[in-house]
Amino acid sequence: xxxxxxxxxxxxxxxxxxxxxxxxxxxxxxxxxxxxxxxxxxxxxxxxxxxxxxxxxxxxxxxxxxxxxxxxxxxxxxxxxxxxxxxxxxxxxxxxxxxxxxxxxxxxxxxxxxxxxxxxxxxxxxxxxxxxxxxxxxxxxxxxxxxxxxxxxxxxxxxxxxxxxxxxxxxxxxxxxxxxxx
Amino acid sequence: xxxxxxxxxxxxxxxxxxxxxxxxxxxxxxxxxxxxxxxxxxxxxxxxxxxxxxxxxxxxxxxxxxxxxxxxxxxxxxxxxxxxxxxxxxxxxxxxxxxxxxxxxxxxxxxxxxxxxxxxxxxxxxxxxxxxxxxxxxxxxxxxxxxxxxxxxxxxxxxxxxxxxxxxxxxxxxxxxxxxxxxxxxxxxxxxxxxxxxxxxxxxxxxxxxxxxxxxxxxxxxxxxxxxxxxxxxxxxxxxxxxxxxxxxxxxxxxxxxxxxxxxxxxxxxxxxxxxxxxxxxxxxxxxxxxxxxxxxxxxxxxxxxxxxxxxxxxxxxxxxxxxxxxxxxxxxxxxxxxxxxxxxxxxxxxxxxxxxxxxxxxxxxxxxxxxxxxxxxxxxxxxxxxxxxxxxxxxxxxxxxxxxxxxxxxxxxxxxxxxxxxxxxxxxxxxxxxxxxxxxxxxxxxxxxxxxxxxxxxxxxxxxxxxxxxxxxxxxxxxxxxxxxxxxxxxxxxxxxxxxxxxxxxxxxxxxxxxxxxxxxxxxxxxxxxxxxxxxxxxxxxxxxxxxxxxxxxxxxxxxxxxxxxxxxxxxxxxxxxxxxxxxxxx
Numbered sequence: 088x089x090x091x092x093x094x095x096x097x098x099x100x101x102x103x104x105x106x107x108x109x110x111x112x113x114x115x116x117x118x119x120x121x122x123x124x125x126x127x128x129x130x131x132x133x134x135x136x137x138x139x140x141x142x143x144x145x146x147x148x149x150x151x152x153x154x155x156x157x158x159x160x161x162x163x164x165x166x167x168x169x170x171x172x173x174x175x176x177x178x179x180x181x182x183x184x185x186x187x188x189x190x191x192x193x194x195x196x197x198x199x200x201x202x203x204x205x206x207x208x209x210x211x212x213x214x215x216x217x218x219x220x221x222x223x224x225x226x227x228x229x230x231x232x233x234x235x236x237x238x239x240x241x242x243x244x245x246x247x248x249x250x251x252x253x254x255x256x257x258x259x260x261x262x263x264x265x266x267x268x269x
Numbered sequence: 270x271x272x273x274x275x276x277x278x279x280x281x282x283x284x285x286x287x288x289x290x291x292x293x294x295x296x297x298x299x300x301x302x303x304x305x306x307x308x309x310x311x312x313x314x315x316x317x318x319x320x321x322x323x324x325x326x327x328x329x330x331x332x333x334x335x336x337x338x339x340x341x342x343x344x345x346x347x348x349x350x351x352x353x354x355x356x357x358x359x360x361x362x363x364x365x366x367x368x369x370x371x372x373x374x375x376x377x378x379x380x381x382x383x384x385x386x387x388x389x390x391x392x393x394x395x396x397x398x399x400x401x402x403x404x405x406x407x408x409x410x411x412x413x414x415x416x417x418x419x420x421x422x423x424x425x426x427x428x429x430x431x432x433x434x435x436x437x438x439x440x441x442x443x444x445x446x447x448x449x450x451x452x453x454x455x456x457x458x459x460x461x462x463x464x465x466x467x468x469x470x471x472x473x474x475x476x477x478x479x480x481x482x483x484x485x486x487x488x489x490x491x492x493x494x495x496x497x498x499x500x501x502x503x504x505x506x507x508x509x510x511x512x513x514x515x516x517x518x519x520x521x522x523x524x525x526x527x528x529x530x531x532x533x534x535x536x537x538x539x540x541x542x543x544x545x546x547x548x549x550x551x552x553x554x555x556x557x558x559x560x561x562x563x564x565x566x567x568x569x570x571x572x573x574x575x576x577x578x579x580x581x582x583x584x585x586x587x588x589x590x591x592x593x594x595x596x597x598x599x600x601x602x603x604x605x606x607x608x609x610x611x612x613x614x615x616x617x618x619x620x621x622x623x624x625x626x627x628x629x630x631x632x633x634x635x636x637x638x639x640x641x642x643x644x645x646x647x648x649x650x651x652x653x654x655x656x657x658x659x660x661x662x663x664x665x666x667x668x669x670x671x672x673x674x675x676x677x678x679x680x681x682x683x684x685x686x687x688x689x690x691x692x693x694x695x696x697x698x699x700x701x702x703x704x705x706x707x708x709x710x711x712x713x714x715x716x717x718x719x720x721x722x723x724x725x726x727x728x729x730x731x732x733x734x735x736x737x738x739x740x741x742x743x744x745x746x747x748x749x750x751x752x753x754x755x756x757x758x759x760x761x762x763x764x765x766x767x768x769x770x771x772x773x774x775x776x777x778x779x780x781x782x783x784x785x786x787x788x789x790x791x792x793x794x795x796x797x798x799x800x801x802x803x804x805x806x807x808x809x810x811x812x813x814x815x816x817x818x819x820x821x822x823x824x825x826x827x828x829x830x831x832x833x834x835x836x837x838x839x840x841x842x843x844x845x846x847x848x849x850x851x852x853x854x855x856x857x
Contacts, residue, residue, distance in 0.1 A: 147695045172343055209696070216695050237685050237703070238338035238345070247683075247704065251337065253512045253642035255496070258468055261639040267683045267706040268641075 131169040131178050136185045139200050140165050143188075143225075144232040146212045153246045156236050164235035165228070184224025188215075243269035285566065285575040292318045292543070292580040293852070295565055297550045297595065299323070300397020302821040303586030304528025304536075305440065305838045309845035310584075311541035315852075318543045318578060319536075320567055322587075323394040325546040328529045331519025333368040341367050362390040362786060364401050369517040372401050380741055382730055387744035388785040389590060395546050396529035397588060398788065399834075401517045404493045404525050404645065405676060406446045407831035408437050408457045412657060416718075417827050420670050423618055423721025424797040424826045427807035430457070436839035443535075444526045444835060445502055447646075448491035456488075456651035456674075456831070463496045464489040468640055470632040470679035470709035471648050477770035478650070484664070485653045485766075490646030490676060493526035493835075505534050512642030525645065547571045551739050552599040553583055553817060555608050561857065562608065562817045568737040582816045582848050582857060585794075586841065589619075589822035590727055593793040594742045596819070597729050609811035612801055616728050618721040618792040619746045620828045623673075625780035626756050627714035628763035630772030632679060635709055639681065647678015650713065650766075652830055654758070669754040670720060673830045675763065677713030681706035711772060715759035716787060718830040720751050725784075727793060746784040789833055791822035809844035816857040820844045 132140065144156035144165070156162075169178040192200045192211060200208065215225040236242040243249045247269035274288050293315035296306045303319060310317040338344045347367045352360045359365050359373040374391040381389055392398045411430040417423040434457070441460040449464035467475065467489055475487035494510040495502055502508075507523030507530060516525050523530035536542040548567045554577065556563040564579035585592045593616055599608035607615045652672040656664045684692055685703045694702060725747065729740040756779060764777035797803020800812035809824050811817040820841040822833060829836075851857045 148700055149696055151697050151700060153700075168343075172348060174349075212695055216693050219693050233685050234344060240337065240339045243338065246700070249337075250641065251335075251513065255509060256466060256512045256640060256642035256644040258466065258638060258640050261637050261706070264639065264641075266704045267681075 131182065132166055132185070135189070135199075135201065136182065137162055137166060139185055139189060140228060142201065142208055143212055143228055144236075146209055147216075147229055147232045148236050154241045156232055159236050159239035159241040161232050161235040161239070164239070165231045168231055168235075181224060181227055184227070188224065237269065283575060285577055287577040288579075292316050292578065294318070294582045294584060294848075295320065295578060295580040296584045296586055297565060298397060298585070298587035298591065298821065299395050299528055299533060299544065300392065300399045300586065300588060300821075301402070301528065301834045302837045302841045303397065303584070304399060304532035305841045306584045306586055306820060306845055307528075307536040307542060307544075308532040309842055310849070311536040311539040313845070313849050314539075314541065315849070316541050316543075317536065318545065318580065319533075320545050320548040320550050320565065320578075321395045321397070322549040322570065322591075323392055323397065323546060326394045326396055326400070326519070326529055328519075328523070328534065329521045331521065332371065333518045334515070334521060336368060336518075343367060358388060359390060361388055362788060363403070364517045366517075368515065369401060372517065372519075378736065380733075380735060382733065382741050382743040384743050384745040385747050386783040387746050388783045389742075389744065389790075390785070390788045391588070391591075394529075395544065396527055396533070399527040400519060400529060402527075402788075402834060403832065404516065405649075405832040406441075406444070406448075406459075406491050406493045406835045407649070407674075408459055409433070409829045409831060409836055410455050410457055410652075412455070413827065413829040413831075416671060416829075417721060422670070422827075424614075424795050424799075424803050426826045427796050427798045427803075432807070433836070433839055433843065436843040437835065440835065440838045440842050442499065443501055443531070444493050444838065445495045445499070445507070446491055446493050446835070447489075447496040449489050451486060451488055453486060453651060455653070455656055456486075456649075459491070459835075461491070462499070465492065465494070465496060465644055465646050467648060468644070468679055469635045469638045470711055473632060473635070474679065474711055474767075474770050474772070475648065478766050481769040482653075482766065485650065487648050487650050490649045490678070492646035494645045495524055502531075505531060507531060510645060512644060514643030514645060516645070548576075549737055549739065550587065550595050551737070552595060553585070553608050554579075555599065555601040555604060555814065557601070557603060560814070562814050568739075570737060573737070581852060583818065584841075584845070584848075585817070585819040585823070586821045589790045589793060590742055590744075592819055592821055592823045593727055594729065594739070596794060596823075598740055609804065609814040609817055611813060612804065614723075614795065614802060614804055616793050617723050617726045618795050618826070619725045619727055619744070619784075619790065620719045620721055620792045620825070621784055622716040622787040622789045622828060622830065623719055623748060623752050623756050623759075623782070624714065624716055624787045625782035626717075626759035626763070626778065627675065627677070627712065628760065628767050628775055628777040629710065629712040630767045630775035632709040632711050632772055639706060644678070647676070648713075650675040650677070654762075667754075667758065669751045669758070671718040671751075671755070671830070673715045673717035673755060673759050675713040675715045675759075677711065679709050679711040681709055683707060711767065713763050713767070715763065716789070716830055716832070717752070717755045717759055718828055719748065719784075721792060721795075721827055722749065725792075744785070748784060789822075789828065791825035791828045791833060794819045794823040795826040796824050797826060808847040809840060810847070815851070816848075818844050818848060 141162040144161040148156040294310045294317045296319045299321040355375045358376040374393045414426045418425040448461035510524035547570045550567040562583045597607040654672040733741040760777040760779040767775045794804040796805040809820045
């Protein structure tokens with residue numbers, strides 16, 4: 088991506104993100120169609136860590152003409168994964184990694200990640216993404232953001248086309264559906 | 270139905286309940302073979318008891334069938350701890366997910382011994398592996414039944430293709446197999462429902478491969494899916510395949526064949542079926558006075574009771590290795606190494622198909638073309654190596670014996686369909702890129718014929734037993750030089766064909782897989798002409814104990830390179846027909 092394109096991209100993204108307040112509480116798990124027991128308290132992440140995860144996941148998959156990562160329950164999903172899927176070592180590394188993102192932001196910009204402007208937050212995430220292979224924490228967050236979003240009800244049935252009972256297989260022009268099956 | 274019931278105590282002090290039912294037939298196992306045996310016996314008017322070690326399952330009541338990913342705690346993946354605890358063998362095989370895991374056996378509770386690495390996939394439910402099978406359905410060819418005689422490996426089959434052809438004709442319409450008529454010697458046509466359509470990328474690959482390699486064919490996969498329900502299916506409540514591609518969870522439509530959706534309901538409606546789940550058959554009982562099998566002893570795995578049931582004829586359909594385990598455990602003064610095993614061949618010649626070799630690549634173009642539905646089968650490339658045609662023309666003799674075929678197909682996966690985030694990118698453009706299906710990806714994988722080898726065997730562990738007292742099975746099976754050479758050729762030919770077909774980014778693979786992984790295990794109670802070298806005669810009947818039949822994969826003397834299930838069923842139907850004639854004539 089050229090510099091000009093990237094600037095345009097970041098500016099456009101910041102406008103979109105403007106609709107989501109940085110300090111807005113997370114969407115409740117029950118409202119996003121999670122059927123596993125939503126965390127009543129976060130087993131793994133403190134509120135600040137969960138909010139950082141929420142911001143990063145929403146920057147990776149923002150609200151556009153379809154809902155984004157927060158609406159799809161991605162932060163709760165990642166919390167659930169960290170508490171119940173990862174082993175102790177993996178979740179500790181993830182927690183430490185998120186704290187490091189917060190520390191690095193403070194060192195570089197004077198304030199914590201959540202206090203940064205949308206543009207700065209996006210720039211931070213973009214830099215991490217550009218270096219995806221070597222950013223273990225971010226890579227983990229991105230992996231579970233992508234899985235969590237595209238296996239959520241919103242990701243599967245609003246963002247993509249959900250077709251649980253397709254009927255007999257047939258060929259169609261792509262233009263008939265315009266987007267991929269989930 | 271119980272004629273009498275008494276309790277006796279063995280010398281070892283074990284209490285055994287003896288139930289004298291008025292059963293004509295006992296069928297051990299309810300999967301591909303057992304379900305079909307039950308249907309045949311019941312439809313011919315014989316009171317039939319089916320015993321299955323699995324838990325009960327009800328067609329139309331499959332617990333995960335309508336779960337969406339977001340209904341699952343880990344979105345369809347099984348937790349590593351659960352794999353470690355319960356599915357450390359099963360997960361290495363095919364088809365185990367969080368949606369289907371309950372259809373597979375708990376490895377912790379059901380141990381076996383691997384003297385050499387062997388992957389044993391087992392079902393935990395009534396219906397056996399028919400619930401979780403791959404559904405690819407091909408007839409064997411004439412050469413397959415002559416192969417042992419021709420190259421001297423294994424025992425010559427006592428039957429030929431022509432003996433079995435009418436029985437394929439008989440079982441195929443009931444099963445419901447979609448396929449195209451191709452008129453090939455190497456892959457005989459059957460009685461087909463309309464073929465699955467090939468998509469545009471598959472059609473392009475077909476044209477290119479057939480143009481570049483005269484004599485090779487790329488045809489629609491033949492699968493046991495109802496592309497058009499016939500009355501024989503509708504009357505059992507089986508409807509058209511809905512292209513959901515979630516088969517291993519169970520299918521309430523009965524869109525694919527399983528004994529739970531088809532043969533067991535067909536047996537049940539006759540009123541002649543008694544089906545007992547949670548029944549681990551441990552031995553077939555031999556009656557020295559009559560020279561026949563008198564019944565079986567099983568353990569009710571819920572109550573722990575030992576129960577003996579009797580019948581006039583016994584069909585062993587407990588899956589290849591399961592059947593062998595029971596037969597080897599059926600010892601008596603006359604048969605110390607297993608009922609009907611004077612020859613000593615029981616447990617020998619264990620075979621399956623080598624797999625783990627093939628190639629993949631990108632079919633350029635056709636980006637305006639897409640599909641609706643998840644097709645239950647793609648393409649099949651029938652065997653083209655070491656063939657002799659009926660006209661006597663031989664293809665080049667390779668450095669190995671026998672041959673292989675390929676399954677495969679084309680799809681347009683999305684960038685995120687693997688569930689990973691390998692690609693960089695964030696924000697709106699990342700989201701939009703994930704909205705578009707990717708290029709057409711074409712993949713083929715191969716199944717190759719394994720040579721019968723006397724040294725490849727299973728046997729009972731001398732001391733280790735499971736929680737119900739059944740001696741553990743020990744697997745001592747390995748592939749030889751012929752298999753290694755063939756496996757490499759499977760990869761090389763796949764790469765060559767896909768490159769010639771104009772695919773991009775062609776990558777071959779040749780992954781080592783332990784024996785058993787193809788879940789096509791066969792042999793161990795082989796059919797043959799000579800009682801000295803084989804366990805069964807040309808009717809799947811034991812050479813010595815005339816009312817004992819084995820009609821699952823254990824009976825097979827060689828394995829072809831095509832998927833075996835419809836051949837299990839054809840042989841089973843044929844054997845029941847024969848057994849019934851013997852019963853009627855008072856011979857058994």
